[in-house]
Structure formats: structure tokens, C-alpha cells
Amino acid sequence: MQDRKFVLKVQKLTKAISRRYLVKDISFELFPSEVLAVLGKNGAGKTTLLSLISSRISLSDGAVELEEDGKKISFQTMRQMLGLLPHDLFLYEDLTAQENLAFFHAMNGGVGNLPEKALEEVGLIHAKSTLVREFSRGMKQRLAIARLLVSNAKIWLLDEPFTGLDSAGRKWLSNKIRAFAESGGAVIFSSHDPHEVKTLATRVIVLSRGRMVLDEPMSDATIDRSFAIIEGGAS
Amino acid sequence: MRAFFSILWKDLLIEFRTKDIIYPMALFSLVLLVIFSFAFLQDPKKAIDYGPGIVWVCVLFSSTVGQNRLFDKERENNCLSALLLCPCKPYTIFLAKVMMHLILASLVQLFSIPLILVFFDLSLVDSLSFVASLVLGNIGLAIIGTLFASMLTNSKMKEVLLPLVTYPLVIPLLVAGVKVSAIALGAPIFEDVNPWLRFMLGFDLFAGLLAFLLFERMIRQ
Numbered sequence: 207m208q209d210r211k212f213v214l215k216v217q218k219l220t221k222a223i224s225r226r227y228l229v230k231d232i233s234f235e236l237f238p239s240e241v242l243a244v245l246g247k248n249g250a251g252k253t254t255l256l257s258l259i260s261s262r263i264s265l266s267d268g269a270v271e272l273e274e275d276g277k278k279i280s281f282q283t284m285r286q287m288l289g290l291l292p293h294d295l296f297l298y299e300d301l302t303a304q305e306n307l308a309f310f311h312a313m314n315g316g317v318g319n320l321p322e323k324a325l326e327e328v329g330l331i332h333a334k335s336t337l338v339r340e341f342s343r344g345m346k347q348r349l350a351i352a353r354l355l356v357s358n359a360k361i362w363l364l365d366e367p368f369t370g371l372d373s374a375g376r377k378w379l380s381n382k383i384r385a386f387a388e389s390g391g392a393v394i395f396s397s398h399d400p401h402e403v404k405t406l407a408t409r410v411i412v413l414s415r416g417r418m419v420l421d422e423p424m425s426d427a428t429i430d431r432s433f434a435i436i437e438g439g440a441s
Numbered sequence: 442m443r444a445f446f447s448i449l450w451k452d453l454l455i456e457f458r459t460k461d462i463i464y465p466m467a468l469f470s471l472v473l474l475v476i477f478s479f480a481f482l483q484d485p486k487k488a489i490d491y492g493p494g495i496v497w498v499c500v501l502f503s504s505t506v507g508q509n510r511l512f513d514k515e516r517e518n519n520c521l522s523a524l525l526l527c528p529c530k531p532y533t534i535f536l537a538k539v540m541m542h543l544i545l546a547s548l549v550q551l552f553s554i555p556l557i558l559v560f561f562d563l564s565l566v567d568s569l570s571f572v573a574s575l576v577l578g579n580i581g582l583a584i585i586g587t588l589f590a591s592m593l594t595n596s597k598m599k600e601v602l603l604p605l606v607t608y609p610l611v612i613p614l615l616v617a618g619v620k621v622s623a624i625a626l627g628a629p630i631f632e633d634v635n636p637w638l639r640f641m642l643g644f645d646l647f648a649g650l651l652a653f654l655l656f657e658r659m660i661r662q
Contacts (some may be wrong), residue, residue: 264661285528292519294522300455301451309447313447315443387525
């Protein structure tokens with residue numbers, strides 16, 4: 207994917223609204239080929255964390271920095287390197303699949319895969335001229351992944367990416383994420399499913415009430431400990 | 442520039458398919474025209490007195506209807522967030538939205554204003570000034586309207602709030618527009634149009650500067 211090495215530095219990330227902390231003091235680093243699973247109960251701060259990293263919402267405190275070959279890169283370039291897949295998918299319902307991708311491809315400066323190729327990769331080439339309004343949730347999810355492919359992002363931020371996908375779609379997405387990481391990209395994804403986390407993640411962090419309570423490399427013991435914390439503690 | 446044209450193309454394509462903005466704008470202009478023609482056609486000699494006002498009421502109200510819907514498609518699936526995450530300057534989004542509004546307003550006014558002139562038997566004595574006032578007026582309305590429409594995108598009361606916030610701000614522009622139109626339509630006002638047109642140009646430049654400084658902050662609200 208790329209010759210240069212990057213590191214995403216998340217430093218003391220904090221988001222507070224009306225003196226209530228949504229996330230507080232979260233720090234970690236992410237390197238190429240890592241697949242980081244973010245776990246936690248509903249309301250633990252997973253979506254907020256991904257939104258903060260992507261700069262979709264503003265930070266109350268802390269910093270998100272991206273270094274490439276040891277040099278800090280600009281905020282604008284960092285945005286280009288981060289691809290967010292949120293719950294709301296960021297798709298225009300009144301455009302076709304191809305028009306959506308062509309738009310985001312152009313908005314990202316025309317780098318990344320071409321829309322046709324991305325549609326082929328996500329298995330939607332047959333529906334390229336169909337309005338997104340007519341898509342099922344699973345098809346929209348695939349198209350949203352294609353939106354990441356045309357953006358040329360090096361770090362994918364996926365908020366519960368398996369939502370709405372059937373078993374074939376889940377398998378396809380797992381392979382896609384794995385292939386992306388193997389090619390030098392990095393992925394942060396949130397999930398509630400131990401099986402997905404076990405098969406995909408190389409590292410796990412657990413959030414509880416907006417705080418990071420665990421950050422460990424993937425192992426069976428990590429999975430057990432993570433879900434014990436989640437099931438045992440409050441959000 | 443690429444981002445500007447991409448957003449504009451996308452908005453035009455969606456509008457071409459849905460007609461969600463242009464139909465209400467055109468319909469609203471037509472309704473106003475019918476109401477005004479019934480209300481004021483009693484005495485055709487007075488048409489020159491209220492004709493310029495009718496032109497600008499149609500321009501203002503149809504603009505507001507359009508501006509209220511300018512960001513509606515960005516709200517679906519939170520596409521506005523996607524736009525703001527793209528590596529383009531936020532004012533590129535603003536400029537594309539202003540241009541989109543100007544295109545739609547021009548299309549509506551291309552049929553509504555000649556209809557007003559015909560219905561009220563008004564004739565232009567200074568077409569250039571008349572057109573200049575419409576161009577400058579529409580630009581000013583588009584800048585102010587788009588700026589506040591972006592801020593109110595997620596507000597449930599935006600239809601009510603947008604005119605409440607923008608109308609007081611655009612009164613000077615409207616007054617100047619009515620003045621220039623009146624002179625251009627041959628009203629017995631012995632004034633030069635140039636100071637009014639310069640004022641409108643100054644208003645647009647000031648509004649543009651204000652929007653440039655405030656848009657990112659306002660849209661991220």
C-alpha cells in the first residue's frame with residue numbers, strides 16, 4: 207500500500223459536554239498492519255472515540271497526531287489518511303452508487319481507487335446505476351466501504367462495521383479488513399462480537415464510562431478478560 | 442476548484458432528480474404574483490409605485506424557501522459530516538452552496554420577474570441597472586441566507602428561524618434594491634442609481650468577508 211511508515215498518536219483524548227466526560231484521557235499509538243478492536247458497553251465512548259480521532263467532532267482536550275517517517279504531518283493531510291465508516295454511512299440517497307463514489311473520489315483529490323474498481327471490489331458493480339435509496343442496509347454498508355476505498359485512506363476507523371451484513375457479507379468484510387491491514391494499512395474498529403474481535407484484531411482496548419481500562423495485544427486471555435470487564439462493569 | 446465543482450455538480454444532479462428546491466421556489470413566486478396581481482391591479486397607474494416592491498418581495502421570499510432546503514440533502518445520512526471531513530476548505534462548501542442557490546434563484550426569476558413586468562405593465566427604462574440590482578441583490582441574499590442556513594441545518598425550527606435571523610440583516614440590501622429597481626422602472630425619483638449599486642456591491646463584499654470568517658465556525662455548530 208505505501209512505502210512510508212506511519213504512526214497514529216492518540217494523546218490524552220478527552221471530550222466533555224456540560225462537565226460530563228464522554229471520553230477521558232485516552233492515549234495509545236497505532237502502527238501499520240495493526241487491527242485495533244475497541245470494545246465496551248453501549249455508551250462507553252466507542253463512537254465518540256472514533257469520531258474524535260477522525261476529527262468529526264472537536265476535542266475538549268488532548269491531541270491526535272499522525273507521523274510519517276518520523277515527521278508530523280499536517281492536519282489536512284492527516285484527514286486525507288483517515289477514513290471513517292460511521293453508523294450513518296455518509297451516502298447520498300438520491301445519487302446512484304457510482305455517482306456517490308465519483309463524488310467522494312473527486313472530493314478526496316482524485317487519489318485512491320477509481321469508483322468502478324471499488325464497486326467491483328465490494329461486489330456492487332451490478333448495482334452501479336441504482337439509487338442508494340433503493341439499496342438494502344447491507345448494500346449500503348458495502349458501498350460505504352467502497353467510499354473508503356476511493357478515498358485512499360491509510361487508517362480505517364470503522365464503527366460497528368458488521369452491522370446489517372449477512373454471513374457472506376461479514377466474511378467478505380473480515381477478509382477485506384485483513385487484506386487492508388496486510389497491505390500496510392491500519393484499522394480501528396468497534397464491535398460487540400467476541401468472534402469478530404478474535405478473528406480480526408491484533409490488539410484490543412476496552413472502554414468503560416469513557417475511560418480506557420484495558421489495552422493489550424490479542425490473545426484468548428485478552429478476549430476473556432475484555433468481555434469479563436464489559437459484562438461485569440457498568441458502561 | 443475541483444471540490445467546488447464536485448459539490449455543485451452533485452447538488453445540481455440531486456436537484457435535477459428530485460426538484461425539491463426549485464419547485465417550491467417557483468410555486469411560491471407564482472402564488473405571490475397571483476395574490477399581488479389581485480390585490481394591486483385595481484389601479485394600474487399606481488403599478489410603478491408598488492411594482493419594485495413586488496419584485497423584491499418575490500426575490501426575497503423565494504430565496505428564503507430555497508435556502509431553507511439548501512442543506513437538506515446534507516442532513517440525510519449525515520453527509521455534511523462527510524463533506525467536512527474531506528480535505529477541502531470549508532468555504533469551498535460555502536461557495537458551492539451559494540452558487541447552487543444563485544443558479545436556482547436565477548432560473549426561478551427568469552420566469553417570475555418578466556411575469557411581474559407583464560402583469561403590472563411595467564417597462565424598463567434602465568435595463569442594465571435593473572439587472573445589476575438583481576444580480577447584486579441575489580448574491581447578497583445568497584451569502585447571508587447560506588451562512589445562516591448552514592448553522593440551522595439541524596434545527597427543527599429552521600423554517601421559522603432562518604427568516605427571523607436573516608431578514609433584519611438584509612433590509613439595507615433590499616432597500617437599495619427597491620430604490621434601483623424603482624429608478625430603472627421609470628419611477629419619478631430623481632436620484633442616481635450608482636450610489637445605490639455601489640452600496641449593494643459593498644454589502645455583498647462585506648457579507649462575503651463575514652461569511653469567509655464565520656462559515657467554518659457556524660457550520661460546525
